Amino acid sequence: MKKFIGTGVALVTPFDEEGNVDFGGLEKVVEHVIKGGADYLVVQGTTGEASTLSREEKRSVLAEAIKINSGRLPIVYGIGANNTQAAIDEINDTDLSNVDAILSVSPYYNKPTQTGIQIHFEKIADACPVPVILYNVPGRTMSNMASQTTLALSKHANIIGVKEASGDLVQCMEICKNKPEDFLLISGDDMLTASMIAIGCEGAISVLANCYPDIFKTICHGSPLEAKNAAFRLLEINPLMYAESNPVGVKNLLKHLGICGDQVRLPLLRATESLDAKIKEVAQTV
Template sequence: MSDTAKIFRGVFTALITPMDAEGRVDDDALAKLVEAQIAGGIHGLVPCGTTGEAATLSHAEHIHVVEVVNRVADGRVPVLAGAGSNSTREAIELARACKELGVTATMQVVPYYNKPPQSGMVRHFTAIADAVDLPMVVYNVPGRTVADIQAETLGELARHPNIVGVKEATADMYRAAQVREQCGEAFCLMSGDDFTMLPFFAVGGDGVISVVSNVAPKLIVDLYEAFAAGRLDAARSLHYQQLRLTRLLFATANPIPAKAALHQLGLSSLTLRSPLHDMSVDDPLYAQLGACMRELGLLG
C-alpha cells in the first residue's frame, strides 16, 4: 500500500457550507466548524461535496470554500476537496485550482445527467488524473447521478497512480466487497453511507466520508476506532447510537437537517441555497434533532 493511500483511512467529514442570512458563504462559521471537527478527532475533511451544496456554488465560491478549509486545517488533517463535474473540462479546471491551493487530494464524482457508459467514465477519470498530478478519490453515488460506476471499471482505473480510492455510496456490501476484490488492498475504500458504515468496515472498508460527523464527530470517530481496535461490541453499540441521529439527518434532503442540527449547536445558520430551503425552528424535525442530540450528550 502506498503512503498516499494510507492517508485515506478513518472518518472524513463531508462538510456543510455555512451561509449567512443573505446566502453568502460565511467564512467565520466555516472556520469555526473546521476547528470543531479537528477538536472532535476527525481524520480528514471533505469540502464542496453533496453536503457542501457544491451544485449551487459558483466556480469562485467553490474555490473559496476549499481555500478557507485548507487554510484553517493548516495541515493538521488531510483535505479531500470536492472538485467534480459532469464536464470533464470543468473537473480538470477545478482540480487544477485545488492543487494550486495545496489540498491533499480531490474527490471526483461520477458524471451526472450525461449518463456516460463505463468506457466514458474511464476516459473522464483518466483525463483528470493525467491532467492534474494529485491523488484522486472517485465518488460513486448513483442515487444522485443515475450513472453507476462498476467494480470492474474501478479496477481498471485503480491502475492509474493518481486514482487512489473511491467513496462508495451505494449502501451495497456486495459491491464494496467486489471493489476490494477488483482494486486490491492498496486502494482506499471509503463508505459514503452513514447508515451502513459498520458493515462496510467489516467487508474491508477503510473508513467513511460522513454527513453525521458534522454534528457528532467524536461519536463517529469512536465508532471507527473501536472497530479498528477489534472492540466489536463497543463498535456495534456506537453504531446503533448514531443510527438514531442518522435517521433524523436524512429525514429530508441533505443537508437541510444537518444545518438545522448545527444551528442548534451554534455552528451554522439555517440558510441553504435554492432549490433546497431552510428548516423552520417550528418544524417538528427541528425539535426531534434537538432531543436526539441532548440524549447523545451533544447539546446541553
C-alpha cells in the first residue's frame, strides 16, 4: 500500500474549444504534476468530470494517461455508480491491467442505508481485479459513510483505503484509531490534509495538486512545521476553487498558470469574469 502514500493528483480532463478531450493539455498536466513531486495519479474522478464523459472517452483518457505516465507513477482509476451492477459491469468492461487501484464513490442520489453502502462496496470489491479505495464525499452524494461502515469494509481483503472528504475530523480520528494498520486513510479535503496527517492520515487525493504539486509534496512529506506553512499558502486560493463548483476553479487556475485551457462541460460553465479576475490576482500571491 506504500505506493498510495503522499500526494495523489485528482487529474482534470482538459477540453478544447469545441468541447473535445484535449490530449495535449492532458499531457501537460501529467508532466507538470510528475515533475512537481506527485506520488500517484487519479484518473477520472470528480475533478476529471467523469460524469460528463462517455464510456469511450473515459477509456481513451485512461489509455492516454497510462501512455504519458509510462510507468513512472501508480495510477488510480475512478469507477463508481449509484447502481451497483452498473459499477460492476464497468469494472468488467474496462482493461485494468495497467491500473493499480480503483477509486469508487459512495452511492449518490439514492441515499442508501449504511448496510446498503456496505453491501454495495463488498460486491464491487468482490468483482474488481485490482484493489479498491472507497470515496466518501457527503457534499456530493448526500449521504455520509459512517466510520463504522468504513471500518467494517476495511476488513475486506480487496479494500485498501478510503478517501475521506466528509470534513469531519472526529470521524477521521475514529477511522484512524480503529482501522487495520495497512488500511489507508486519505484526505479528500486539500485544506484539512496537514491536520489529517497529524492524526494518522497517509496523504491526500488533491484538487489543487494539479496546479501546486510541489506544495502538496511538502504538506505530505515535510515536517509538521513545513506542512503547516505550506498549507497556509493555499488559504486564499482554495475557496476560489469551489466558488462555482469543482473543477471550474482549478481549470481556470491552470489556464492562468499556462498549463491547459479552462473549458468545462455543461451543466458546468467556465469561471465568470469576476472569479477569473480573483483567481488571477490571488494566484500571484501563492
